[in-house]
Amino acid sequence: MKEFEIAFKIGRPIPEEDLRAAAARALGVKPEKVGRTVIVKRSIDARQDPLYRYRVQAFREGEQYVPYTVAPYQDVHDATPVIVIGAGPAGMFAALKLLQRGLKPIILERGKDVERRKADMARLSTEGILNPDSNYCYGEGGAGAFSDGKLYTRSSKRGDIREVLHQLVAFGASEDILIDAHPHIGTDRLPEIVKNIRRCIEEHGGEYHFDSRVTDIVPGFTVFCGEKEYKASNVILATGHSARDIYEIFEAKGWALEAKGFALGVRVEHPQWMINQIRYHGKYQPEMPTAEYSFVQQVEDRGVFSFCMCPGGILVPSSTEDGTVVLNGMSNAARNSKWANAGVVVQIEPGDQPQEYSGPFALMDYQRDIERAMYNWCREHGAKHPFTAPAQRMKDFCRGIVSKDLPKTSYHPGTLSAPLHELLPEHVSMRLRRALPQVDRQMKGFYTNDALLLGTESRTSSPVRLPRNPETLEHVDVPGLYPCGEGAGYAGGIVSSALDGINCAEKI
Ligand SMILES: Cc1cc2nc3c(=O)[nH]c(=O)nc-3n(C[C@H](O)[C@H](O)[C@H](O)COP(=O)(O)OP(=O)(O)OC[C@H]3O[C@@H](n4cnc5c(N)ncnc54)[C@H](O)[C@@H]3O)c2cc1C
Structure with a gap:
């Protein structure tokens, strides 16, 4: 060969x-x-x-070609149970690995199944009613189910990415993801894949329990969802970066957790045709893939970078708590909306926050207060929809001017012209103001007042880490408990979370 x-x-x-x-x-x-x-x-x-x-x-001719194959799933109806908390990418791929190894996953998920979840997300966007257990982050498929479904990761050291991609194809994704340098699935295709994973897990004897928010974990293990309890000797905890209540359980029990850096900034939205023009140097044709971008800058010792870019996508309200404004982006497989959006964020390290925030929740509390400040500003200035996003044109932001008017946006709850440059902490605002004009050097036309900045992009990764034994992947204080995926602070994104799920299941 x-x-x-x-x-x-x-x-x-x-x-x-x-x-x-x-x-x-x-x-x-x-x-x-x-x-x-x-x-x-x-x-x-x-x-x-x-x-x-x-x-x-x-x-x-005659030379052997061995295609990649996924290990078979075993019948686990009567096998040893393992509790998996959270049905996001980490939980689902952990469960699939448990099936392959002959263990029975019992999945406890606070949200609804992926179909019922859609109605809650629609109500959030249109009426501003947030279900704290079923939203853009919570429910079957986790934060990855209604997303762009980008599948690239820089973390090839974490495991065999092919295992994740081949399984996704077996559950219904296009084979293109096996070869594309920047594979993605699209939010219109993901729910079917998530359902097929569930069917496979249930047919082989695994269990799903929806509307089952874990409220306590007693070593041994008894896991409580309110009055209901589940027992197993091992627990995979894959609850994502927004499950603040889970971190509070750890704190109450005196189990180790620590503040972890994350990234904070805004979502930036351009008309997609502009990004197509920039990236294809004016030669874009409709048969070409919708253009993406990414950049990294350094400003005063901190990275400023684009994050989770959604070509041809829309902006969505991804808060998990009332009284906060958090945005993210998603796209269909065809990436055919009129807009391009991406997070543009500044790296935040423990110690960057004001002194009043301390302890393991320092950055989590700081993150929440910034999300609240965005919400409060909009409410105080007459916003009708509770998840209205404060927004500013890009050049106005960099010049410190409140925009007189705002361009159209894909963000359904709407925008309100706001001094985002002041609502963000100065160390974040200053770095964004310096970085954005610089990006224009790589991508001529990116720095424009036709681009809109919206607050807040804050759920970039977990602001808390649940420390694990690097060999066994168990929590340092609780043998048998495997903090896993993005919420544990050891992964970020769909593929790396899935790989972490696989790794934790392998350890068990
Ligand atoms: C709108 C949006 C778009 C995104 N786009 C992309 C993208 O294109 N590509 C990419 O790589 N990443 C994307 N991400 C990030 C990606 O979705 C996450 O990195 C990934 O889903 C993390 O996987 P996870 O399994 O660790 O956690 P999660 O996906 O967050 O899953 C955690 C699960 O645990 C459940 N849970 C939480 N608390 C409890 C509890 N107490 N009891 C029971 N269950 C609980 C939640 O309901 C949830 O289903 C996006 C995120 C969002 C919100």
């Missing part, structure tokens, strides 16, 4: 003869002696005329 690279125009079928001829050249044989070609990577090269660049494996 030999690997080679080849590029073809975007939007046209791959010319099979050219592919075979290139494979023959790579193998040093005649084209008729090429057995098979397998595309293993596809990325966009937009430096000149936009192209797809492919990495291809070429096999000689």
